[in-house]
Amino acid sequence: MLGIEFPIFAFSHCRDVVAAVSRAGGMGVLGALYFTPEELETELKWIDDHVDGRPYGVDVVMPASYAGADLGVDSPEDLVGRLAGMIPEGHRRFVDDLLAAHDVPPLAEGSEAGRVLLGWTDATARPQVEVALRHPIALLANALGPPPADIVELAHARGVRVAALASTPRHAVKQVEVGVDIVVAQGTEAGGHTGEISTMVLVPQVVDAVDVPVLAAGGIGDGRQMAAGMALGAEGVWTGSIWLTVEEADTPESARRRILSATSRDTVRSRSWTGKPARLLRNEWTDAWESAESPGTLPMPLQFMLISDALRRIGRSDASELATFPAGQIIGTMNQVKSARDVVFGMVEQYVEAMDRLERLTRD
Amino acid sequence: MLGIEFPIFAFSHCRDVVAAVSRAGGMGVLGALYFTPEELETELKWIDDHVDGRPYGVDVVMPASYAGADLGVDSPEDLVGRLAGMIPEGHRRFVDDLLAAHDVPPLAEGSEAGRVLLGWTDATARPQVEVALRHPIALLANALGPPPADIVELAHARGVRVAALASTPRHAVKQVEVGVDIVVAQGTEAGGHTGEISTMVLVPQVVDAVDVPVLAAGGIGDGRQMAAGMALGAEGVWTGSIWLTVEEADTPESARRRILSATSRDTVRSRSWTGKPARLLRNEWTDAWESAESPGTLPMPLQFMLISDALRRIGRSDASELATFPAGQIIGTMNQVKSARDVVFGMVEQYVEAMDRLERLTRD
Numbered sequence: 001m002l003g004i005e006f007p008i009f010a011f012s013h014c015r016d017v018v019a020a021v022s023r024a025g026g027m028g029v030l031g032a033l034y035f036t037p038e039e040l041e042t043e044l045k046w047i048d049d050h051v052d053g054r055p056y057g058v059d060v061v062m063p064a065s066y067a068g069a070d071l072g073v074d075s076p077e078d079l080v081g082r083l084a085g086m087i088p089e090g091h092r093r094f095v096d097d098l099l100a101a102h103d104v105p106p107l108a109e110g111s112e113a114g115r116v117l118l119g120w121t122d123a124t125a126r127p128q129v130e131v132a133l134r135h136p137i138a139l140l141a142n143a144l145g146p147p148p149a150d151i152v153e154l155a156h157a158r159g160v161r162v163a164a165l166a167s168t169p170r171h172a173v174k175q176v177e178v179g180v181d182i183v184v185a186q187g188t189e190a191g192g193h194t195g196e197i198s199t200m201v202l203v204p205q206v207v208d209a210v211d212v213p214v215l216a217a218g219g220i221g222d223g224r225q226m227a228a229g230m231a232l233g234a235e236g237v238w239t240g241s242i243w244l245t246v247e248e249a250d251t252p253e254s255a256r257r258r259i260l261s262a263t264s265r266d267t268v269r270s271r272s273w274t275g276k277p278a279r280l281l282r283n284e285w286t287d288a289w290e291s292a293e294s295p296g297t298l299p300m301p302l303q304f305m306l307i308s309d310a311l312r313r314i315g316r317s318d319a320s321e322l323a324t325f326p327a328g329q330i331i332g333t334m335n336q337v338k339s340a341r342d343v344v345f346g347m348v349e350q351y352v353e354a355m356d357r358l359e360r361l362t363r364d
Numbered sequence: 365m366l367g368i369e370f371p372i373f374a375f376s377h378c379r380d381v382v383a384a385v386s387r388a389g390g391m392g393v394l395g396a397l398y399f400t401p402e403e404l405e406t407e408l409k410w411i412d413d414h415v416d417g418r419p420y421g422v423d424v425v426m427p428a429s430y431a432g433a434d435l436g437v438d439s440p441e442d443l444v445g446r447l448a449g450m451i452p453e454g455h456r457r458f459v460d461d462l463l464a465a466h467d468v469p470p471l472a473e474g475s476e477a478g479r480v481l482l483g484w485t486d487a488t489a490r491p492q493v494e495v496a497l498r499h500p501i502a503l504l505a506n507a508l509g510p511p512p513a514d515i516v517e518l519a520h521a522r523g524v525r526v527a528a529l530a531s532t533p534r535h536a537v538k539q540v541e542v543g544v545d546i547v548v549a550q551g552t553e554a555g556g557h558t559g560e561i562s563t564m565v566l567v568p569q570v571v572d573a574v575d576v577p578v579l580a581a582g583g584i585g586d587g588r589q590m591a592a593g594m595a596l597g598a599e600g601v602w603t604g605s606i607w608l609t610v611e612e613a614d615t616p617e618s619a620r621r622r623i624l625s626a627t628s629r630d631t632v633r634s635r636s637w638t639g640k641p642a643r644l645l646r647n648e649w650t651d652a653w654e655s656a657e658s659p660g661t662l663p664m665p666l667q668f669m670l671i672s673d674a675l676r677r678i679g680r681s682d683a684s685e686l687a688t689f690p691a692g693q694i695i696g697t698m699n700q701v702k703s704a705r706d707v708v709f710g711m712v713e714q715y716v717e718a719m720d721r722l723e724r725l726t727r728d
Binding site (some may be wrong): 187200201220221222224228229233235265327333356357 | 406552553560563565566567568584585586588593596599624627628629693696715718721726
């Protein structure tokens with residue numbers, strides 16, 4: 001369907017990883033979330049120039065529900081203004097106190113304003129889709145709900161397949177109803193936004209619920225897990241966290257070190273990043289939001305608006321104990337740095353070994 | 365190693381299920397927890413008479429840590445007395461208020477005293493082991509920590525293999541160090557006492573950490589999941605929840621109905637049953653213990669001592685909204701009643717189909 005050699009999909013916010021995986025015979029998928037439309041244009045142009053004509057994809061986030069969705073505001077700037085007024089003072093104070101307790105300095109005076117509204121609303125994600133569809137992408141993926149029907153039509157009109165992430169069989173059915181071509185059944189062990197049901201339980205349920213190809217996601221990091229995902233009925237696998245530590249990744253050095261030394265128990269499903277449950281590295285930030293003092297998290301996109309400056313301040317400080325980021329349970333097995341190409345080839349080799357072992361076991 | 369036809373291990377508290385699975389070519393394992401040594405003797409005698417000489421096992425719970433472990437009290441009766449004094453009055457009041465709010469009647473006057481200390485301590489589990497080893501069991505399994513070294517020796521002296529459940533690779537290594545022959549790598553999606561790491565992520569980590577056979581547990585309910593578990597490196601699978609709804613199971617009718625209609629999101633990992641995290645059917649009981657009014661749970665075995673009478677009262681009342689029980693996420697796919705034999709054979713058939721499909725996918 002997509003002209004790839006190995007059914008390995010690699011989600012990454014880093015263009016170098018996306019291009020390297022696609023060149024190796026998998027399918028790199030660029031997470032567009034952090035980019036303005038102009039930045040996204042630059043990234044995709046770079047990928048076009050470095051992917052040797054191999055297929056790649058783009059992932060956007062158009063949540064089916066979020067605070068402000070009913071305001072009818074089309075301009076991101078106006079939306080920010082309206083939403084900012086919905087953030088309670090007590091929440092701002094909680095964040096300020098937390099940063100003060102960890103001696104996190106304020107941003108330098110005159111420092112550029114951060115982006116407080118990422119591509120988590122229709123108003124911010126739609127321009128990203130428009131940019132993406134101007135490039136020769138093979139796949140448009142969407143998270144947090146079925147994509148709007150007109151976006152699916154637009155993609156199909158350009159010959160682009162549409163994938164959507166699902167964390168329950170019910171969501172998968174809804175997505176296929178709006179025309180999605182590929183369902184990514186993502187288990188709770190995955191990094192980033194994620195549901196409650198594990199990959200082992202979820203994938204067969206989704207395979208049975210829909211009649212389109214399914215990819216297994218969540219906890220997939222090596223060839224045995226790839227074989228397992230496909231044994232569950234998937235046609236391929238969708239991976240994310242494992243690309244955070246490859247040579248090509250632009251992951252900050254401190255985060256890379258944390259991932260390489262983490263165990264699989266060092267993640268937590270938390271609303272403290274975006275307001276919707278996402279699996280993050282467990283640390284003093286995630287703990288603080290679960291503590292007795294926590295005011296509770298705000299709905300998407302208010303939570304990220306609330307913490308956006310705090311995240312920038314933490315990133316520029318020595319308070320690495322507060323620096324969380326999306327990470328799946330698979331980080332427990334990631335303990336060396338390899339090239340993206342070696343990860344792809346190693347996974348395929350291990351998949352073949354796992355298949356050989358399974359065949360021997362079954363014959364006996 | 366164990367003389368079974370299919371590497372399917374079936375944990376059940378019901379002797380009929382244990383015998384039926386073993387007769388079908390798998391390995392039934394009786395959970396001894398709820399039985400006094402005398403009751404266990406009766407159950408095992410019955411199994412001996414109904415298992416047609418096929419191998420079966422017994423599962424006990426000897427937690428590595430629990431409240432009162434340091435009291436040096438050998439008699440269960442004395443232990444109950446000492447532990448009862450450690451339950452705060454506020455906790456008793458919370459339980460009383462919860463039951464009153466749901467109109468749960470008190471126990472009839474003169475009703476027999478319930479057992480407040482299940483086999484969750486050395487003092488209560490050890491007599492169960494002694495009974496079990498008087499029967500021709502093939503396997504002794506232990507949960508919640510490495511079994512005491514003398515118990516492992518005793519089992520080995522009788523030619524009985526020892527299995528232990530592990531929820532992290534570190535636990536698995538400790539278990540093999542005390543002589544365990546088989547590690548059951550159990551993911552968070554499993555019913556009952558369970559860790560945080562998913563089956564997909566955990567099994568390969570345990571396989572890489574130890575040099576004994578590993579069984580995959582957690583979320584295993586059909587032949588695709590069996591194939592997936594074995595693709596992850598396991599030699600077989602350990603199952604539990606799927607036996608709650610088979611024809612032979614003595615599951616109360618109301619619980620059976622709840623399981624058949626539940627989705628995979630209707631479970632929760634909660635300390636409200638035993639004081640250690642266990643995956644239970646999510647309902648008003650589990651919600652109450654997570655509410656703002658909750659006094660928090662007590663450590664094992666105090667929590668069960670606290671709630672033991674409450675559970676009996678709920679079981680005899682119409683307040684089924686409070687009747688929780690251990691259940692894994694796989695309950696979302698259990699929607700019809702079959703015989704244990706049909707479940708075993710169906711699983712094997714589906715495993716073979718999954719293997720055939722995988723081989724086709726790999727060739728293409």
